[in-house]
Amino acid sequence: MHTPPSRPHLSRRSFLKLLAAGGATAAGGYVLYETAPWLNYDQQVASLQRTIDVGAPGPAHLRELVRAATLAANGHNTQPWRFALTNDTITIRPDAARRLAVVDPHDRELWISLGCALENLLVAARALGYAPEVTYPESVDAIAVRLAPGSAQAGPLPAAIPLRQNTRSLYDGRPIPMADLDQVQTLPLEPGVVLQVLTSAAERETVLEYVTRGNLQQYADKAFVAELIAWLRFNKREALATLDGLYTRCAGKPEVPRWLGQRFVAGTQPQQQADADAAKLRSAPAVAVIASTTDDRVAWVRTGQVYERLALTTTALNIRSALLNQPVEVAVLRAQFQQALGLRETLPQLVIRMGYAGAMPRSPRRPVAQVLAEAGAPA
C-alpha cells in the first residue's frame, strides 16, 4: 500500500504539455478549494474526528465506540468493516466489498485493519469505564467485544485516537530520545506478536533494500496500479463524495482532476516511486517491524492491535509514523526479508517508519451511520 507517486514517465514534450494542463487545472482547483464553502473538507473531516466523548450517556456510548474504531489505520483507507450493535456487544465484521484483491489477496491486511479498529475500540471503551472482553475470529468471520462494566481508565491514548495519522511526508531526521524509544520498545504486546525497533543505519538500509525491491515489483504490475488508482481520491470533491480512499492531498500532493491524476499514477516509473520512498525511509531515525508466530486471522487481528497501540503511543509522544509495507506485500520478498532481519521463525507483518514532522491533512472517514450493519448490506 502506497504513497501516491510523484511523477510519471512521459516523453519530454507530453510531459511539458501535461505540466501546463496540470498547472492550469491545479491552479483552478486551488481557487475552487479556497472559494467553495460547500466543499469544506477540513471542517467536515474534523467533525468526524472530534475527541472521544467520554460523557456520552447510555446507548450513545456504543456509537461513540464505533466512531473511535473507524478512526483506525486501515489498508488504502477502504475502511473494510461493518459493526453490529446489541445491548452490550459490538461485533466487527469484514466488508467483503472493500477487499483489496490484488495487494491483499489473502485478506491479511484486511484483518490487520480490523485489529487496528478493535484496538481503538478497546482503548475508548476502557476510557468510558468498561472492561471489554474480546472473542477473536477463531471459528467465525467476526470479532466480538462484550462491554462488561469496569472502571474508567485514564491515560494519554484515548486523546491520541483522533490525532493519529499515517504521516507520509519526509521527516526531519531528528533522532528519537532514548526514553521515548524505550516506551515504544516496551509496548505491551499480544500473544504471538513480536516487535523489533531498528535504529542503526545498517539495519534501516536492509529494510530500505526490501522496500525498494517491493516498489519495483508493485509499480511494474498493472493490476496493482489499477487497484491503487481505484482507491485514490485526487481532489476534495472525490474525497468528500466517498469519504474513503487515499486522498492525495494527505500525502502532500496538489488537487487535480481524476483524468490528470490517473495519468500521473499510471505513468509512474517504478524507480521513481522507489527513490521517493527511499528518501522518506532515510528521513526516519527509527523503523519498527511487527511480526507474528503464525499467519492466520487471529494473528493478523492481534498484529493490528499492536500496530495501533504503537501508533497511539507514538502520537501521544509527538512522534509521527507511517507504514511502508512493500517487503511484506510482495509474496516473494517476505521470506527473504524475514531472513535478512534475523526474525527467525516469526513472520514479518508490518513495517513502520517513525520520526518527526508536521501534521498532514486528515484522511477521510465515513460516519458511523454508514458502517453499522443495519445501515446497508447484511453483515
Ligand SMILES: Cc1cc2nc3c(=O)[nH]c(=O)nc-3n(C[C@H](O)[C@H](O)[C@H](O)COP(=O)(O)O)c2cc1C
Ligand atoms: C495493514 C496496513 C497496511 C498499510 N500499508 C501502507 C503502506 O504500505 N504505505 C502507506 O503509505 N500506508 C499504508 N497504510 C496506511 C493506510 O493507508 C492509512 O492508515 C489509511 O490511508 C488511513 O489514513 P490514516 O491512517 O492517516 O487515518 C497501511 C495500513 C494498514 C492497516
